Amino acid sequence: MNSVGRSSKPGRKIRKDGFLYEIKKNRILYLMCVPALIILILFCYIPFGGVWMAFTDFNVLDGIFGSKFVGLDNFKFFFSKNSMGWQVTYNTLVINFFGIIFGTIVPITIAIFLNEIRNKTYKKVTQSMMFFPYFLSWVVVGAIIYGIFSTDVGVANNMLRFFGKAPISWYSEPKYWKEIIIIADVWKWSGYNSIIYLAAMSNFDASLYEAAKVDGANKFQRIFYLTLPMLKPTVVVLTLMSIGRIFYGDFGMIYGIVGNNPVLIDEVTVIDTYVYQTMRTLGFSYSTAIGLFQSLMGLILVTVANKVAKRINEGEGLF
Amino acid sequence: MNKNRLFKDKLVTIIAYCFIGLFAIICLYPLILTISVSFSSEQEIAKNGYSIIPLDFTFDTYKYIFINSGSKILRSYGVTIFITVVGTLGAMLITSMIAFAISIKKLKYRNIIAFICNFTIIFSAGLIPWYMVCVNFYGLKNNILALILPSIFSVWNMFLMRTYFSSIPSSLYEAAEIDGGNYFTIFIKIAMPLSKTALLTVGLMYALQYWNDWWNSLIFINDKNLFPLQYYLYSILSNVNAISSGRVPSGAAGGIALPAETVKMAVTVITIGPIIFLYPFVQKYFVQGVMMGAVKE
Numbered sequence: 001m002n003s004v005g006r007s008s009k010p011g012r013k014i015r016k017d018g019f020l021y022e023i024k025k026n027r028i029l030y031l032m033c034v035p036a037l038i039i040l041i042l043f044c045y046i047p048f049g050g051v052w053m054a055f056t057d058f059n060v061l062d063g064i065f066g067s068k069f070v071g072l073d074n075f076k077f078f079f080s081k082n083s084m085g086w087q088v089t090y091n092t093l094v095i096n097f098f099g100i101i102f103g104t105i106v107p108i109t110i111a112i113f114l115n116e117i118r119n120k121t122y123k124k125v126t127q128s129m130m131f132f133p134y135f136l137s138w139v140v141v142g143a144i145i146y147g148i149f150s151t152d153v154g155v156a157n158n159m160l161r162f163f164g165k166a167p168i169s170w171y172s173e174p175k176y177w178k179e180i181i182i183i184a185d186v187w188k189w190s191g192y193n194s195i196i197y198l199a200a201m202s203n204f205d206a207s208l209y210e211a212a213k214v215d216g217a218n219k220f221q222r223i224f225y226l227t228l229p230m231l232k233p234t235v236v237v238l239t240l241m242s243i244g245r246i247f248y249g250d251f252g253m254i255y256g257i258v259g260n261n262p263v264l265i266d267e268v269t270v271i272d273t274y275v276y277q278t279m280r281t282l283g284f285s286y287s288t289a290i291g292l293f294q295s296l297m298g299l300i301l302v303t304v305a306n307k308v309a310k311r312i313n314e315g316e317g318l319f
Numbered sequence: 320m321n322k323n324r325l326f327k328d329k330l331v332t333i334i335a336y337c338f339i340g341l342f343a344i345i346c347l348y349p350l351i352l353t354i355s356v357s358f359s360s361e362q363e364i365a366k367n368g369y370s371i372i373p374l375d376f377t378f379d380t381y382k383y384i385f386i387n388s389g390s391k392i393l394r395s396y397g398v399t400i401f402i403t404v405v406g407t408l409g410a411m412l413i414t415s416m417i418a419f420a421i422s423i424k425k426l427k428y429r430n431i432i433a434f435i436c437n438f439t440i441i442f443s444a445g446l447i448p449w450y451m452v453c454v455n456f457y458g459l460k461n462n463i464l465a466l467i468l469p470s471i472f473s474v475w476n477m478f479l480m481r482t483y484f485s486s487i488p489s490s491l492y493e494a495a496e497i498d499g500g501n502y503f504t505i506f507i508k509i510a511m512p513l514s515k516t517a518l519l520t521v522g523l524m525y526a527l528q529y530w531n532d533w534w535n536s537l538i539f540i541n542d543k544n545l546f547p548l549q550y551y552l553y554s555i556l557s558n559v560n561a562i563s564s565g566r567v568p569s570g571a572a573g574g575i576a577l578p579a580e581t582v583k584m585a586v587t588v589i590t591i592g593p594i595i596f597l598y599p600f601v602q603k604y605f606v607q608g609v610m611m612g613a614v615k616e
Contacts, residue, residue: 022427028502029426032416037435039413039472042457043449044439050448064451110342113335122336129343131602132350135594137531139553143587144349146556147356147369153580155352158368191346195609218324219331244441252534259557275446284447291445302441 054289067285074289084266084274085290091178092249092270098182100242104235106190111197112223130191138256141184145257149180174267181257181268185250193238200234201227233313240309244302247271247294350595357381357585364580380581384589392589394544395551398463402547403529406467410525413472415518418480419506424489433481436474450538465539466547470528476521479611483517484510520608523601530594552590556583 023030049064054074056067078085110130117123133141148155149170157167170176204227212222249270258264269277271294278287348371355373356364363374384392417436421429443449459465487510495505511518533549540546546554 026423026426026502029420029423030428032420032503032506033432035413036417036472036477037432039468040435040439043453043469044443046456047444047448047452050451051444053448053451106342110339113338116332116335117339118332122340126339126343128599128602129347130339131346131605132598133346134605135527135531135598136591137533137549139533139549139556140587140591143552143556143583144353147349147352147584150369150580153364153368155369187346190342192605192609195606199610216324218327220327223331255537256533256553259553272446279447279450284451288445288447291447295443295445299442 051288051292053285054292056285058283058285058288070285074286075293077286078290078293084269087266088269088271088274089247091268092272093246095178095182095185095249095268095270096242096246099185100239100246102182102186103189103193103242104239106186107193108197108228108231108235110190110194111201112227114194114198115201115227116219127191130194132191133188134192136188138250138252140256141188141253142256142259145180145184171261172263174264177258177264177268181253184257185253196238197231197234200231204230236312237309240305244305245298246301247297249273251276350591353584353587357581357588359581361579361581369580380585384582384585391543392548392551392586395546395548398466398545399530399548402463402466402532403526406471406529407522407525409467410471410473410476411518411522414477414521414525415480415511415514416506418477419484419510420502422481422484422487423492423502436477440474453539459539461540461542461545463545466532466535466545467529469535470532473525473528476524479608480514480517480521482611483514487513516604516607517611520604520611523604524608527594527605548590552586555586 053064053067055069055071056064057070057073058064058067062068077083114123114127117126136144146154149157151157151167151169151171154170156170160167168176170180208226209222212226217225249272251270251272254268254270254273255276258268265273265277271290275287275291275294278290352369352371355371356369357380358373358376358378359370360375360377360379364370367374417432420426421432423429453459453465453469457468459468491509491513492502492505495509496502500508531549533547533553536545536547536550537553540550
C-alpha cells in the first residue's frame with residue numbers, strides 16, 4: 001500500500017480515503033444497496049426528466065424535448081378562471097384540514113379511554129375491532145359506503161324513513177360528500193393512529209399519576225393536566241408531518257369512494273385525481289404542470305414543517 | 320370530597336367503556352352489514368333495504384357469482400395471490416438488504432444513500448412523467464410487472480427495518496468478520512435470524528399493500544385477464560352491469576333472479592375474505608410496526 005502518497009493519477013492507484021477505495025473495500029454492502037437504488041432511479045429519478053413537459057405544449061410526434069416551449073402558460077391556465085385549479089386546491093386543503101383535526105382528536109380520545117379500561121378481554125376485543133378498517137382497501141370502503149348511502153336500499157335512507165323523514169338521493173347530491181369522505185378517512189385510520197398515542201402514553205411516568213392521585217386529583221383532572229400536556233410533543237410532530245403533506249390528496253380514497261360519478265366528482269376532486277382526469281382530457285403538459293405545482297408546494301411545506309419541528313423539539317427534526 | 324372524586328373516577332370509566340364500545344361497533348358494523356347482505360336474497364333486500372341480520376338467508380348470490388363469473392374471480396384471485404407473494408418476497412429482499420447495509424456504521428456513504436432514499440419521499444416528479452416513463456420506456460402497460468415493480472421498494476419500510484438492524488450490537492458482526500465471513504453471509508446468518516419480528520412486520524405490511532392495491536391496475540391494466548381482485552371489485556362497483564351482462568346458463572342458474580345489490584356485497588366479501596380470517600392473528604405485527612415507527616419519531 002505504498003500507493004497512498006502518489007495517488008494523483010486516477011484509475012489504478014487508489015487513495016485509502018478515496019471514493020473508489022471505499023467502494024471496493026465495502027463492495028458487498030454497496031452491492032446490497034444496488035437493487036433498491038435501481039428501483040428508485042427507475043421510478044423516482046428518471047421521471048424527473050419528464051418534468052420538462054410542464055413547460056411545453058407536449059405532443060407525441062415531437063417528443064418531450066422537441067415540443068414547443070411555452071414557459072409558465074400551463075401554470076397560468078391552472079390558476080385562471082377557466083380551469084378548476086382553485087377549486088381542486090381548495091378541495092384538497094379542506095378535506096385534509098378537517099382530516100388532520102378529527103384524525104388527531106378521535107385517535108387521542110380512543111387512546112385515553114382505552115387506557116382507562118382495566119378489563120383485558122374487553123380492551124383486546126375492542127382494539128381489534130377498531131383496527132379492522134385499516135386492513136381494508138378504499139375500494140372495499142367504497143362498497144361499504146355504497147351500502148350505507150345507496151338511495152333505494154341503503155342504511156342511511158332506511159333510518160330516515162324509520163324516523164319519518166324523506167329519503168335523500170345521496171349519490172346525486174354533491175354537498176354531502178366532503179363530509180362523508182372526511183368521516184370515512186377518520187373511520188379508517190383512527191384505530192391505527194390511536195396505537196401511536198398509546199405507545200407514547202405507555203412511556204409516561206407512572207409515579208406522576210400516583211402523585212396526582214395522592215394530591216386528590218380525579219381522573220378528569222389527571223387526563224387534562226397530565227396526559228394531554230404530555231401528549232403534546234407527539235401531537236405536534238404528527239400534525240407537522242400531516243401539514244407537510246396537506247397538498248397531497250388521497251387518490252385511492254377519492255376514487256374508491258366516489259369513482260367516476262360525474263355528479264359528485266367536482267365537489268371532491270383533489271389535486272391528485274384532477275391530474276389523473278386532465279391527463280386524458282387536457283393533455284400531458286397541463287397535468288404535469290399541476291403535478292409539479294403540487295410537488296413544489298409539498299417540498300416547501302415539508303421544509304418549513306421540519307424547521308418548525310426542530311425549533312420545538314430542540315434540534316430534533318422530522319427527517 | 321373523596322366520595323365526589325370516586326364518583327368522577329367511576330364516571331370516566333363508564334364513559335370510557337361506552338365510547339370505546341360504541342366506536343368499536345362503528346368500526347365493525349359495516350363488515351357485518353356487508354356479510355349479512357351477501358347472504359340475503361335480492362328480493363328481500365330490494366323490499367326492505369340493507370339489514371344487519373341476513374334477510375331470508377341464502378347462498379344464491381355466491382352460487383350466482385360462481386356460475387357466471389367463477390372463472391374470472393378465480394383468475395383475479397390468482398393474479399392477486401401472485402403479485403402478493405412475488406411482490407412481498409422481492410420487496411423483502413430488496414428492502415432488508417439496503418436497510419442492513421446502511422445500518423452498518425462504518426459504511427462511509429450510508430448517509431448519502433439514506434438521502435437518496437429520503438429525497439424521493441419529499442419530492443417527486445408527479446404522476447404524468449412517472450406514467451410516461453413506465454409505459455414508454457419500461458413497457459409496463461398491460462404487464463403483470465406493473466402491479467409489482469412500482470411498489471416493490473418502500474422507503475418508509477426501509478427506515479423501519481434500518482431502525483431494527485441498528486439495534487443489533489455490531490460486536491456480533493465483528494466476531495463473524497474475524498472468522499472470515501463477508502457482510503452478505505453476516506446478513507443472512509446473523510442479522511436476518513435476529514430480526515424475525517421486524518421481517519415479519521415489514522413483510523406483512525408489504526403483503527397488505529399488494530393485496531389491497533388497485534391503483535397500479537387502474538393506471539396500467541386494461542386487460543381483464545390481469546385484473547387483480549381489488550380492481551375487479553372496483554370495475555363491478557363502477558359498473559354493476561359488467562357482471563349482469565354475463566351469460567346465464569339457463570339450466571344451472573334457473574330460478575335465481577338477477578342479483579345486483581347482493582352481488583356487490585358478495586364480491587366485497589370475497590375480496591376481503593382472507594383478511595377477515597387472518598387479521599386477528601397478524602394485527603399484533605402491525606401494532607409492532609407502528610411502535611417501531613414511533614420510536615424513530
